[in-house]
Amino acid sequence: MYLKMHLLSRQAYRGLFFSQGSIAPCLRRGRSLIRSSLCRNISFSCQRCTVMTSWIIDRYGRNDVLRFTNNMIFPIIHFPNEVIIKVHAASLNPIDVNMRNGYGAAALNMKRDPLKLKSAGSEFPLTLGRDVSGVIMECGLNVSYFKPGDEVWAAIPPWKQGTISEFVVASGNEVSHKPKSLSHIEAASLPYVGLTAWSALNQIGGLNQDNCSGKRILIFGASGGVGTFAIQLMKAWGGHVTAVCSQDASSLVKKLGADDVIDYKSGDVAEQLKRLPLFDFILDNVGGSTEKWSPDFLKKWSGATYVTLVTPFLLNMDRLGVADGMLQTGLTIGSKAVKHLCKGIHYRWAFFTPSGRSLDEIAELVDSGKIHPVIEQVFSFSEVPKAFLKLEEGRARGKTVINVINKI
Template identity: 35%
Template structure:
């Protein structure tokens, strides 16, 4: 099969478009013929070697953690899917990923593709959707009527999280640059703070939940806008425990849950159009180096999708 294969860590030029054997199936695996995958910041962070202390990868390595495609084969113990099913998934990061024509995935990490989405649209969803869901639903226990603040609204996680919070009946504020203000309002944000012109802590009334996708100083300042007993979830660095104690709030560093049942719930929200995919660019898998460069600027709006088949 064709795949983007890494033989070492490094800059984008370590991504080689080449031939490699199809993955072998374990009894609970399905083999997905990938129609589209997408670029997430974790992809180039792994490629650069930033995560090698946390995840000791072996080479050759295929990265990429989103897939939308068709079931080609099933393992001997698979019970939930059949050959020919249209599916989407964010596979196990400890195995080879989705920058390839095929990927083997445990069936419990897979769900049926939303019927109303193209493969390219569906491929934009799993990792960011599961990340936002884990932060807001599983960890922060978001409920209708709460005030939710999303740091970094235009990105993949942020743009999904805004829509997810609105679907749950929450009031939502977010941050973005001036050029993204109208876009963020279209996603449903009730208050959009242009970080180029104002500090969020000066203009935002206290909130119940902060979802931080940025880390660093922005994360530390986010404690100022939380109500006592509020919840901060971070997709980046671990929050400062002392600050959490000082402000009398709960703060969590979140690892995404990979669960097909959650992906099925997300599919329902997509099919009812309570959430819509945000795809800024679609390019061929062979152009992945450019996709990584675009993602690494930190200014991509929504997702960068790679067509495979």
Template identity: 35%
Template sequence: MDEVSFHLSQCLDSLQIIFSNLVHSGKLVLQNVREHTHVLLVQLQNCLPASYIQTFNTFLQSLLHGIYQLKQNINASFYFYRGPFVLADTFNRTNAISATLGLVFGTGIGLVIGLCMQYPCAPVSSMKAIGCMNLSGIEDITLDDTLVPCILYSDQILVKVYAGSIDAVDIRIASGYASTLRRLLTKHNHNAKTHVPVVLGRDCAGVVVEVGSAVSKFDIGDEVWSAVPSYCQGALAEFVVLKEDLVSKKPKTLSFEESVSLAYSGSLAWDVVFHKANLNTSNAESKKILIHCGSTGVGCILIQLCRLLDTHITVTCLSRAVQVMLGFGASYCIPLETPDLEEQLIKQRSRYDIVFNCRAGPDAHELCLQLCSKQGKVVTAVPPRLASDSMGFLLGMFYSVYVNVFYVLLGRTSWDHVHFSYSILDQISNLVDSGHIKPVVGNIFKPQDHQKAFHIVDSNQAIGKTVINFAR
């Protein structure tokens, strides 16, 4: 027994040294984080209201004080409980049994508390979802089985998806777009254990199958549609959980496939026309508008919105789409296959008041700038590059603090260049049902044909939207 006590004492001495080193290292890390956080707060002070600054300062001080108190308590507890074992004066079988029973009993209590505090969830079942694991491009996109998400908050809705569309931004997401922001926000999404695999798809149309206790606008069985930001998990799945303020009742006159072709693209088009370009019925009449690559999903809707404002519309589009563009209200169409297209556009004497660019990339943007009048503007109708995707370690640490502070403390929920909302979908739905906006569905695929669908979108040869139809 003395030999056992001696070896046990040696083990505990080693653990004490390791524990002390860990505490010391942790203290240095906390001090370093505190210094960097202080610098960040000084920078934020110029752009935040005084009330927010005061609230955050109080929160940070309480947090640091709590960490310090926890460290002190751990140190005190360690030395208090260490004494009898190291000295081995009172070590016997009774103490060993008591310690073991205490460990088992404490673990049991902790397990019970953890089970009681876990988020309530519906019975586990699986569904099909289109997503990617390694963020390495189109070839990484697969159709896999995953768990059906469940309602975790009172303002959420569970939707059975009948159709979802593929947007060009989904291909960028499959290659890493918005991955940093999504990883940070996934920590607060208990339906997603990690930020990968990423479910693709920026919109969906389907039927409500369950509602949270605070949901007031929807009932089970309602036909709805939704558009979600690029930093969120997507909607190309058989079921999706959505916040109520991202959901609207779909247009009554359209099918699920037709509706979903307008949700995300329509939200982008609405934002660039009425918010970024700041057009309205009083200032838009007779303005000269160019829509570059107008046969895309967002381009087809831009033409129809600009027509409602009585503007003069010129469109560059695929030659196959010229008649569609003219039917939507374009005054003049220039096929993208035209030889020396850029030179011909630049040589035109007329310049445009507003150029809507529907193609990503610096070359397209530079061309659009050359086609603007001196007082004109270029408005990009595709999601821009995100600075967070190229941050190093130090800037990434600051950005992580920034996101967590604004999400947890200040309740910020929108991080995109577009504020997606049910109100925009409601207005688009009204225009659809009144006959002012029509959908353009280029192709419809089954989920198992997702690779073919994504390659068509990536080819830039699709007219309108490519839709995935989930079996009812």
């Protein structure tokens, strides 16, 4: 045993002893693979255990940096709480286009495995894509909530390898059982935007199914991925929703439950909002000048809250370095929070927060018919660059999904 362990690389050792399921008996030594008899007898295609197909980037830049490879090293379980998921579908979010361009690299590198960064000399090759719906192939030894074969969904944090790939590794606590009523394509459209909206409205904003009834909620950027989810969540919890979007998205947001719709392109939004009662809550998915004037439409001194998803957090670290960037971020959020508090309102930033537990709650809302996926377009795995271009054009009406299991 001692000799065996000595021969195996550290990775191979971890892969063997931290995992249970179909791939565990495959001991990796660098890129080569020793297959056990169990492995040869199972249905999973172990011929492809060493490498897999993925879309990767080897540098930051425009869309031509996206590269298809069928030679990406197969992911391995490094910690006993991890699972390997066979990806059936993934979806894209603005962060994928931004990360392709290099956004957030300083902060994200800080969270990446320092050993891997050191041995590779950089964070590349990087796989983008945060959302996954797929099937558990392999579980770490401490994973008891899932077993191989379970259909799951998850949003993988941006410092980890992404989901535009045949397989992806996730921590068990980032994963949840997929809603039974959804196909993989439908399920892949929800985790990242759902968890972001959940973080903004529930964890940061304090809204929940018991206190939302009758509350007036204003949502900017209502027609995009986060907006279409947020409308439905607020309606499920009994809120009154005013959605701000382009005129051509008006029927979509009404169908999702919006009570009032404001077309931001047909005149001054502030003028249109003056005709409505004040709000208890604003979710800002747009940022920029909206942040300056919209908090004036909140009820003062009543606990009303403005939450924005558009923050300079990662940008500050890219521009100023990690230490100065964090300092600048702290000063900015602190001064804005105090300024708004003096006016009688709460000012907050919200971020995507990976959470299998929150996804469990979202799955219940989905299976009870209260939240529906809003999919604008589905691309096949071979069309990933086209999907990025689509996202980059903006004007999203829901989500852009990648059918990963269909390679054509």
